[in-house]
Amino acid sequence: MVLEQQANAPRLAGRHALVTGAGSGIGRAIALALAAAGARLSLAGRRLEPLAELAALIGPDALALDGFDVTQPQAIAEGLDRARAAFGPVDILVNNAGEAPTASFEKTSLDLWNHVISLDLTGVFNVTQAVVPELKRKGSGARIINLASTAGLTGYAYVSAYVAAKHGVVGLTRSLALELARSGVTVNAVCPGFTDTPMIRKSLATIMEKTGRSEAEALAELTRFNPQGRLVLPEEVADTVxxxxxxxxxxxxxxxxxxxxGEVFSG
Known part of the structure; x- marks a missing residue:
């Protein structure tokens, strides 16, 4: 009977998880999966509406942290103060916020490059550095999980800034994992392929606009990278997290x- 109760108990009961970019797509799916496992959720992002809707869906163990701009240390500090006041120190950090604008390398302006690196890579640095001290105090069981991409393991045309940023996220993950290993904190990256999210739907629209292809043809262009011939589901990524x-x-x-x-093999 005791073993049965343990097996059915929420795996993350009482744990405080901070998820950046939680308002939609993969971030939303991750938040729902962690909440179902018993975690208390700080849902971080820049826009209130999707965060508030998700917090209402999860219930009292979720807090919407709007205005949480991962490129701005002051905004991060203010958001973390609210999160800690609600649920205590962070136990699980999920760095998910990011964008993937498309442009050929020659048309990638310095402003675009800096924006993507700032959001997709430096943002991970900023939030992680703000949370690491409390994760180290927690020790065993504390987690840092970075959402990278297969773009962090291989290359794609027309998203050079994104590919560079995600390679950086993978490198940062590996370096920090070694630094924190003896503290009990683990650091890992999850690298989804093309996933059925609003970001990908935006990319499909861009392909259709620039090439004149139909939606089915644009979708085929993206799914050809996956040997299974489909888009990954956000819930599949969430289960890995x-x-x-x-x-x-x-x-x-x-x-x-x-x-x-099976698009790429990580070793």
Whole structure:
């Protein structure tokens, strides 16, 4: 009977998880998966409406942190103060915020380059550095999970800034995993392939506009990278994050785990 109760108990009961970019797509799916496992959620992002809707769906163990701009240390500090006041120190950090604008390299302006690097890479640095001290105090069971991409393991044309940023996220993950290993904090990256999110739908619209292809043809262009011939589902990415956040993943550290149907092989 005791074993049955343990098996059915929420795996993350009482744990405080901060998810950046939580308002839609992969971030939303991750938040829902962590909440179902018993975690208390600080839902961070820049826009209130989607965060508030998600917090209402989850219930009293979720807090909407709007105005949480990962490129601005002051905004991060203010958001973390609110999160800690609600749920205590952070136990699980999920760095998910990011964008993937498309442009050929020759048309990638310095402003675009700096924007993507600032949001997709420096943002991970900013939030992680703000949270690391409390994660180290927590020790065993504390988690940093960075959402990278298969773009962090290989290359794609017309998204050079994004590819560079995500390679940086994977490198930062591996370096920090070694630094924090003896503290008990694990650091891993999840690398989704093309995933059915609003970001990808925006990319589809861009392909259609620039090439004159139909939606089906544009979708075929993206799904051809996945040997399974489909887009990854946000829930599949969320399940991987949930596993990494669980107590059973304590020995998984410094890994870049591809969720991409066999598109790339990470070693």
């Amino acid at each position: 949930l596993w990494l956040a669980s107590p059973l993943a304590q020995s998984i550290n410094g890994q870049a785990i591809a969720v991409a149907g």
